[in-house]
Amino acid sequence: MTDYTRELTRREFVRLALGLGVGLAAADWVWQSFRVHNDPHAQAEETSIEGPYWGMVIDLDRCIGCHRCVYACQATNDTQEGHLWNILIEDQTTFEKPVFITRPCMHCENAPCVNVCPVHATYHRPDGLVEMDYDRCIGCRYCMVACPYGVRVFNWTERSDENPQVGVWGTPEVQRRPRGVVEKCTFCAHRIDAAAERNLRPGYDRAATPACCVICPTEARVFGDLRDPESPASRALDGRQSVVLRAELGTKPRVFYLLPRA
Amino acid sequence: MAAVRRLNPFWIWVCFLIVLILFGLVSAFQVFMYGLGITGLSDGVPWGLWITLDLSCIGLSAGAFSLSAITYLLGRETYKPLARVAVFIGLLGYSGALMALILDIGRPDRFWHGWVFWNTHSMLWEVTMCITLYFSVLLLEVFPMVMELPLLARFTRIRTLAHHIHRFAPVLAVIGLSLSLLHQSSLGGTYGVVIGRAALFRATMPLLFIVSAVAAGMSFTVHITLLVQWVGRRTLVPNAILFEVGQFVGGLLLIYLYMRFWDTTAGSYGYVPGRTEADSVLMRGPFAVSFWAWEMILGGLLAAILLIRARFQSSILMLTIGSGLTLAGLVANRWHTTLLAFTQPLSTSPALTDPLVTPYSPAWTEWGTAIGVVAGLTLLFSLGMRYLPAFKGSAQESTSLPVRSTNTAQESA
Numbered sequence: 001m002t003d004y005t006r007e008l009t010r011r012e013f014v015r016l017a018l019g020l021g022v023g024l025a026a027a028d029w030v031w032q033s034f035r036v037h038n039d040p041h042a043q044a045e046e047t048s049i050e051g052p053y054w055g056m057v058i059d060l061d062r063c064i065g066c067h068r069c070v071y072a073c074q075a076t077n078d079t080q081e082g083h084l085w086n087i088l089i090e091d092q093t094t095f096e097k098p099v100f101i102t103r104p105c106m107h108c109e110n111a112p113c114v115n116v117c118p119v120h121a122t123y124h125r126p127d128g129l130v131e132m133d134y135d136r137c138i139g140c141r142y143c144m145v146a147c148p149y150g151v152r153v154f155n156w157t158e159r160s161d162e163n164p165q166v167g168v169w170g171t172p173e174v175q176r177r178p179r180g181v182v183e184k185c186t187f188c189a190h191r192i193d194a195a196a197e198r199n200l201r202p203g204y205d206r207a208a209t210p211a212c213c214v215i216c217p218t219e220a221r222v223f224g225d226l227r228d229p230e231s232p233a234s235r236a237l238d239g240r241q242s243v244v245l246r247a248e249l250g251t252k253p254r255v256f257y258l259l260p261r262a
Numbered sequence: 263m264a265a266v267r268r269l270n271p272f273w274i275w276v277c278f279l280i281v282l283i284l285f286g287l288v289s290a291f292q293v294f295m296y297g298l299g300i301t302g303l304s305d306g307v308p309w310g311l312w313i314t315l316d317l318s319c320i321g322l323s324a325g326a327f328s329l330s331a332i333t334y335l336l337g338r339e340t341y342k343p344l345a346r347v348a349v350f351i352g353l354l355g356y357s358g359a360l361m362a363l364i365l366d367i368g369r370p371d372r373f374w375h376g377w378v379f380w381n382t383h384s385m386l387w388e389v390t391m392c393i394t395l396y397f398s399v400l401l402l403e404v405f406p407m408v409m410e411l412p413l414l415a416r417f418t419r420i421r422t423l424a425h426h427i428h429r430f431a432p433v434l435a436v437i438g439l440s441l442s443l444l445h446q447s448s449l450g451g452t453y454g455v456v457i458g459r460a461a462l463f464r465a466t467m468p469l470l471f472i473v474s475a476v477a478a479g480m481s482f483t484v485h486i487t488l489l490v491q492w493v494g495r496r497t498l499v500p501n502a503i504l505f506e507v508g509q510f511v512g513g514l515l516l517i518y519l520y521m522r523f524w525d526t527t528a529g530s531y532g533y534v535p536g537r538t539e540a541d542s543v544l545m546r547g548p549f550a551v552s553f554w555a556w557e558m559i560l561g562g563l564l565a566a567i568l569l570i571r572a573r574f575q576s577s578i579l580m581l582t583i584g585s586g587l588t589l590a591g592l593v594a595n596r597w598h599t600t601l602l603a604f605t606q607p608l609s610t611s612p613a614l615t616d617p618l619v620t621p622y623s624p625a626w627t628e629w630g631t632a633i634g635v636v637a638g639l640t641l642l643f644s645l646g647m648r649y650l651p652a653f654k655g656s657a658q659e660s661t662s663l664p665v666r667s668t669n670t671a672q673e674s675a
Contacts, residue, residue: 116383118375118381119372138372144305146455157297181368246458
């Protein structure tokens with residue numbers, strides 16, 4: 001008969017503790033592998049990033065294809081014609097209903113571009129946004145090769161062009177980039193950074209929200225902190241089926257698309 | 263009469279190369295002046311002819327490390343003359359690769375960033391470090407050969423130094439071998455890790471790159487040696503060695519074809535988004551000639567047969583054609599591997615609206631600079647072959663009758 005009342009020996013204790021630890025780790029691993037990883041809120045909770053978890057939600061049901069987000073981005077970030085940061089693609093649903101997909105940078109949590117840059121010119125900010133250091137970029141364009149979404153554009157020439165959208169859809173808020181470096185959508189990080197100083201909240205206050213979301217006439221594009229259940233982005237996600245582009249790559253984009261109804 | 267006699271064919275050749283180099287310089291000036299906007303590259307096809315040139319230069323220089331390893335690590339002293347040619351080709355090849363990269367990057371003034379700002383996760387960072395380190399190894403290996411020039415005889419101290427460096431040849435061979443094994447395969451890795459492009463994202467990429475590089479690098483060395491012997495009417499390397507290397511390359515090519523076969527067919531069962539389209543663009547699309555004719559049939563199968571049979575039949579002609587086809591196959595492979603990735607749409611991404619192939623044809627500036635780089639390397643190579651005592655060789659006795667087991671010809675340097 002085993003005496004369950006006696007105290008454990010040191011050896012038994014160590015064995016038990018180790019066994020429990022390994023068992024728990026294995027159980028957690030099994031549990032994690034069954035979790036659905038496409039859930040935006042879960043993604044916001046799981047990440048190691050502290051503070052707000054910026055995300056953008058694009059409602060394909062609401063988007064009317066007016067191009068305003070494209071123009072506002074071009075004006076605000078002073079991008080070059082033909083090398084836009086935010087583009088619009090026309091497509092159709094299965095039932096031949098027109099659908100307009102706009103595509104900014106996904107600001108992936110597992111960003112292929114960040115991994116491949118030989119000089120760390122593209123990097124994750126502490127808040128998780130993927131940004132460019134134009135002073136460090138050597139222009140090798142490996143990030144353009146690596147980006148699964150084709151969001152990156154190169155400064156092929158010295159800029160001297162006139163921006164047709166300036167004055168109509170906004171004014172440039174950032175400098176033009178020099179010749180020979182790669183650039184891409186920043187989620188208007190300059191607005192997010194300025195917000196902290198001016199006590200504004202990105203997503204709520206227009207001056208602190210990406211230009212493309214501010215201008216959208218149908219509120220198809222909203223921005224905000226996915227950890228904040230009241231933020232416009234979180235509210236837009238509530239009760240809707242969302243998808244990310246090329247989810248199978250495991251890049252964990254921060255741009256979530258709400259599917260059109262049939 | 264005297265004027266006619268002074269027209270040495272060598273100097274005509276040099277003048278011809280200088281004209282090409284001038285053309286290259288004009289093109290390079292255009293590129294540096296007006297930026298990459300004047301090339302045929304675009305956001306859709308960010309890498310093109312220059313990257314092909316870079317990859318080909320490095321691939322064809324692989325003879326340097328592999329033949330050095332055979333000579334100094336496996337102790338096959340008879341390979342020494344061939345290894346010296348390979349090392350000289352290697353130094354020039356890597357110079358060409360570095361020139362191509364300087365042209366290709368948008369900010370050539372920041373070429374040094376790779377050494378200062380490290381991203382150890384990046385394949386390209388690894389390649390940058392490796393090729394610059396290996397370039398210095400090659401410099402050290404070639405330095406004693408240059409110091410043998412009678413012109414430099416009065417610099418006795420440097421000569422002694424060069425002699426000491428030469429004694430460390432086995433050490434340099436080990437360092438060169440490690441660095442080369444690293445970057446020759448991680449150049450394939452540069453493509454292999456690109457998860458977003460189905461045409462590239464395959465684990466076999468580094469393996470295919472290094473095997474093809476060793477095969478083509480060795481046969482390039484053999485090919486060039488044969489050309490120099492034919493033009494200069496001298497013997498640099500005994501034919502037996504050349505045939506042996508040729509046969510080895512032939513076997514390596516068969517291994518390469520075997521791996522390529524499984525790599526391609528294993529992915530062809532069922533539909534894989536992007537990958538299936540990529541394979542069809544490669545095999546039936548605009549790259550079909552480059553893939554089937556150059557990489558598979560001429561540069562692969564036929565080259566392997568010729569190289570293996572050349573030794574049995576003692577046929578210099580077969581060896582020359584076979585080794586030439588092998589290097590053409592490598593250039594074709596690097597060309598369509600690079601361009602296939604970009605001309606094919608990003609599978610399910612809405613980034614590209616056009617489901618067809620993105621067009622790319624190199625601009626004249628790209629051709630001009632590429633021709634200039636190749637001409638510059640050829641000029642340096644020609645001068646080296648003519649003047650460096652290491653490559654004096656011995657007067658050729660017979661061009662068509664190779665002697666199997668002679669060691670008399672090579673110990674001249």
